[in-house]
Amino acid sequence: MRYPLVAALLAFSSAFPAIADVLTIKKDAPKQYVVKKGDTLWDISGVYLDEPWQWPDLWQMNPQIANPHLIYPGDALTLIYDKDGNPRLVKNARYKKLSPEGRITPKGKNAVPTLPLELLRPYLSYEQAISAEIIADKPYILGASVNTKMNTLGHTLYVKGDLHLNEAYGVYRKGNDLVDPKTNEVLANKAELVAIVRSFRSGDVANGVPASVKVELVKQEIKPHDFLMPAMEGQMLPAYFTMKRPETALDGTIIASANEMREFSTMDIVVLNLGSDQVKPGFVLDIQRQSPEVYDGRNGPRYREDSNSLEKFMTDANELFGIESDEDSSVWHMPKEKVGELMVFKVYDNVSYALIVKNQHPIRVGDYAVIN
Known part of the structure; x- marks a missing residue:
């Protein structure tokens, strides 16, 4: 009879329920790694894992440090296995030991980050996704103290809007529509930062008095009808991202890229038709492509x-x-196939920005961002 064999297999599978969740370590991964200047947690995890976004699992058991983001050049990391056979990276106490105070006190700006945040910062600072309705309500450039259509550093500009005195504002230009390919609905508009200005007259729109600003920083020439937002609005950047797979299925699409190229690769930025009700910063999704009919x-x-x-x-x-x-x-009709992975880092109401963290083929607009 086959029943005893079936029962034995069921007993075996129930006795080891976490086998499928065990991390797979690369065959050529070193037993010890010494942190170098410029390393990130992403880089280090990539030495050991094919899926670097799984770094939190690799760092779960670390008795030397309470926060794995606080590791520094010269620290030695050792690959061990816990009692359940799960691989873990720990700091080698014999090589370098932190005091209890060192485990909770930051050591300045040289701690190893999760991701190289300088790759994200330009996109967080220079591009936003805003609805046309919101843009229409923003103060905007009327003209300048000189008769020119394009203004630059040092110019005095006049603005239709009531501004806060001495406050810094970002000057943005309305860009392309971000369109949902399934519904053809305009989800938001790209908004690109062109300059930073500071107000020295607050203005009074009700009485026809424009606000006045001085140009302090220029990325592009400023044009009439470019609009203003407080300089820090939409610019908050977390110290690090907790990267994880979403617990529920998601089905989104890459609808644009930050570089406006036809194809893009690892560390490029893309825009998804997934908003704040579906994704959060740190979510890691698969990139899939539809195979041809x-x-x-x-x-x-x-x-x-x-x-x-x-x-x-x-x-x-x-x-x-x-x-x-x-x-x-x-x-x-052929199935979709995985061609890469991305991490969501900035989320708006209807769209989100994501960083491509892995790709086997060039990524394109129209590829899918999914969790099955």
Whole structure:
């Protein structure tokens, strides 16, 4: 009888419920690693893991330090395995030992971060996603103290809006629409920072008096109708990101990129049609790409672009009306395949910005950002 074997397999699987969750360490991973200047937790985890975003699991048991973000050049890390067989990175006490105060007191600005945040900072500072309605309510540039359509450093500008005296403002330019490919709905508008100004007259719109600002920093020439927001609005950056997989399924799409290129790669920034009700900063999602359809007809399997017009028409018509075809071509819808991973780092109401952390192929607008 096979029942005893089945029972034994069930007993075995219930006795080891966490086997599937054990981290897989690279075959060439070193038993000890000495932290170098410029290292990040992401870099170090990548030495040991194919999936560096899983670094919190690798650092779970670390008796030397309460916060794995506070490791420093010269610290030695040792790969060990706990009683359940899970790999862990710990600080080698024999090499360098921290005092109890050292475990809770930051050592300045040289601690190893989770990710190289300088890669994110330009995008957090220079680009935002704002609805057209909100942009329409913002103060905007009317003109300048000199008769020019493009203004630059040192110019005095006049603004339609009531500003706070002596406050710094970011001057933004409305960019492309961010459109949901499924609904064609405009989710937000890109807004690019072009300058920093400081107000020295507050203005009074009700009585037709413009506010006055002095240009303090310029990225691009400032144009009439560029709009203003407080300089720190939307610029908050967490010290580090707690990277994790979402617990619920998600199905989003890459709808734009920060560099406006057709293809992009690791450490490039993309925009998703997933908002604050679906994702949070630190969420790691898979990037998937739809495999091409195949027409299988009298002339054998061919991709859609290689099929003739009649085959495309007949197949599309059959699918539209639910007709099963024997003689004409039939279409095969292929599955999506994983081509990379990304981490969400900035979230708005309807869209979010994400950093590509891994890719096997060039990533494109239209690729999917999912958790199954």
